[in-house]
Amino acid sequence: MTEQTSALLMDRNELTEFLAVVYPQFAGQITEVTLEHTWLRQPIDISHLRPGGTVSGPTMMALADVALYVAILSRIGPEALTVTTDFTCHFLNKPVANAALLAKATLLKLGKRLVIGEVELYSEGQDMPVAHVVGTYSVPPRR
Template identity: 70%
Template sequence: MTSSLKMNRQAMVSFLQTEFPQYVGEVSEVEANYSLLRQPINETHLRPGGTVSGPTLMALADVALYVAILSKIGPVALAVTTDFTIHFLNKPRADRAIMAKASLLKQGKRLVIGEVELYSEGETDLVAHVVATYSVPPLK
């Protein structure tokens, strides 16, 4: 994989607001093959027992990987998730934002595989680890 950046943070945020306005998280960093998103947590993200819900973590991880992929291939709105595996490792802090650090592992002609590390802001222990695959329409 070459390391050229196709979309910077500002272009990414503008693209997401236009093409995918329901996206979750705040785009903190974008580099070629990498993104960092931050999701502030409030009571709407909590499940019984006062922990951050699985769907909150999964949505954030999915968007983080989408951003990392677009940083590499450019604004391809129809890149879609085809496989998503999450391992919940530790209880997230309910009083801190969740951070999602996504990176690409392999880029083929039609499939891109990446991983996402999720952790509570300011903490080092992972709360979840994701490996996912995206299908990318043919690039022109």
């Protein structure tokens, strides 16, 4: 694997096109990609809500997982088989049911085979995070 610590290997447009092919079920948008973090936005509709009028845990976890995947790919390039090996989600506050969900992903360690990152999830327009995620991803060896 080449050195990925100092440059983006995929920009927002390239990542959006890549996700459309390898993960077409993602209905959100990549809104920002930098060396420091990535931001994704997931519109929320009734299909994302659970009883009690809150965004479901699976919706929040899926967005966090994609956000970390995008952050990793931005640094290593188009490796579709980069997979989650560990994922811990702490639900902190009730998300707003009629607001989009925002995910800010940051990489903590970018290794040759393992990457560790964290995600803060927010309801759009709110300052307090609704969840905090830490995940580890396995990067396939280069051939």
